[in-house]
Amino acid sequence: MASNDRQAREERARLRTYQARQEVHVRKQRRRTRDNVIAAVALVVVLAIATAAQLLYFNGGPGTPEAEPSAAPTPTPTAPAGENQGDVPPADLAGDRTWTGTLTLNDIPLGIELDGAAAPQAVSSEISLIQSGFYDGTTCHRLTKDAIWVLQCGDPTGDGTGGPGYSYGPVENAPADDLYPAGTIAMARAADQYSHGSQFFIVYEDTTLPGDTGGYSVIGRVTSGLDELRAGITAAGTADGATDGAPAVPVSITGFTIE
Structure with a gap:
């Protein structure tokens, strides 16, 4: 009888030990699940913030990627938005036709086409700037990667704030589906369509x-040399390793012709 009682007590003790271990295991599992959920949420938040910051940068945010604040010779603080400012080249300069030429970056020649029919004002401005030698020796100050893959050029100050002394709009020839295929050439701007x-x-x-x-005014496309551009410039990323910043390989416009 005593033996049976002792055996029962031992079984109850083993059961309590098992139950205690099970409770510890369950708590650990719950904690591990909670930690995984927290980590996943944190990752989503970080990715969302990074993406939002980059998209904001493409809509007149800090540093204005597409941002080209009006650089008119006599800027007027009260100048209204939604209007051309300064001596903008006439829109009929593009001639309602396709222009071909070569944009040379660090001695990498890119064949290009500019569509004067699709974006007459923007292409007219580009033709005027190219033919006047405006771009000679200017730099490409900004490279983005991860979701947004662009190389931005054409600022005479080299820091993203300069321009030709005028600003114009509105946006022309923006893609309806918001997709800009590789090789697309488009105009940068700030939030105002007339920037x-x-x-x-x-x-x-x-x-x-x-x-x-x-959207953004698509003025044309690269017809050749894009692989060389990737290999010689964009593959190196940014100078500080960020997803948006100055190119690791300094880039200058060493030639720009159009006809």
């Missing part, structure tokens, strides 16, 4: 850009 100037960007991988503020 186009001399800055443009080359899309080196398919990129989707937000169209809620009107």
